[in-house]
Amino acid sequence: MTSYKADRSIKWRFSILGVLAGLALLAMTPAKAEYADVIINNYADAAGMRPVVFPHWFHRIRFRCKVCHADLGFQFKAGGNKITMAKIIDGKFCGACHNGEVAWSVENCNMCHSGIPGTPTHIHGSTVQRLVSPPYKALNAPQQPAQP
C-alpha cells in the first residue's frame, strides 16, 4: 500500500515537471515593448486597475531627464516612488504635467492604465533581464513558491 502511495507521488512529481517544462517554454515568449518602458504596478492590480505603462522614449522627446528626476523628484527606481492617485491629483509626480495644462488631464484613466493585468513592476529591456544567467533577485521580487 505504502509503495503505491510513494509511486503515485513520484508520478505526480513527474507530471509537475512536465508542466513546468512547458511553462518555462511559455515564459520564454518575450515581450518586445520599447526599451525603457516602465511598468508600475505597486497598487494598480490590487485596486482592479490595469498596471501603468510609462514610456520613457515618448517623454524624453519632450523633456530632459532633469525635469522629472531632479525638479519633480522621481527617484531612479521603477516602483520606488510609491505613486498614488491622491499624489497625482495633488500635482505631484505624473500630476505635475497631466493636469490639463502641460499635458492631458487625469480623467483619461486608460491612457496610463494600459498594461496587461498581472505584469509586475519593472523596467523593460534592462541589461539584468537580458543576461543568460540572472545574477541576483531583486529584494522585493516575489518569493518562489516552496518546492512541492
Next chain:
Amino acid sequence: MRQQLKIFVGSAVLTLLVSAPALAADAVLYNGAMQHGERLMLADVSSSNTFNRNLKKEKDPNAAPSEDGYHDPENEGTHILQPPKDAYPGLPTTEFGNHVDWVKAIDEKKLSPRWDRVNSSEEPFVMDMDIVREVKASVPDVVFPHRQHTEWLACANCHPAIFIPQKGANQINMSAILLGQKCGVCHGKVSFPITTKTCSKCHSKPKPADWSPPLSDATLKNPWR
C-alpha cells in the same frame, strides 16, 4: 518507470500543445537568423538539442503598443497611444536600445527637449569635461564625458549620490555596472544599453601601443610551465 516517463512526456506534450501558438509566434519573430528552434537531430533524440539554447535575439524593435506584449490590446487607450515608429523617422539611428541616437539628435538640433517643465526657452548648463579612467584589463580606457550627460541631467542626478565628484574617488567595475549600479543606474535601463555593440562608446580611449595585459600569479608561478 515506463509509466512515469509516459506521464512526464504526456504532460510535457500537453503543455507544449497549449504553448504552441506562443512558440510559433516566437519562431516568426526570430526570423532574422531562424536558428532558434532549428533541429539538430533527425532521429527522435532529446528535443532540448536546439541550435541556440540561450541566445535571445531582440525581436521587432519599436513595436506598436497594441502588439508589444506589454500594453493590453483590450484596453481602448492602448490604441490611441503613439507607436514609436511614427515618432522616430528623421532622428539619427543606432542598433540598440530605442534604436535612436539621442545624443546626436540633440547635437544635430533634430530634438530640443525641454529643460524646464513649462518654460521651453530655458537652456541646460552644459559642462564639457572628460574624465579618463584607466582600465586594468585589455579593453580601451573609459572616457566619461560630462558634456553629453549635462545636456540631459542635472549635476545633482549623479553627485554625490551615485558618484563622489572627484576623479578616481569612485570604485567602478563592470560587474557593478551590469547589476545596475554606478554607470548602470542609467545605462542598461534608459540610456544606451550594455551590449557588444556599445562597449566602445564608454571604452573609447585606445591603450598605448606597448601595453600588454599583466600576467596572473598562477601563470608566473606555474610549476608545469
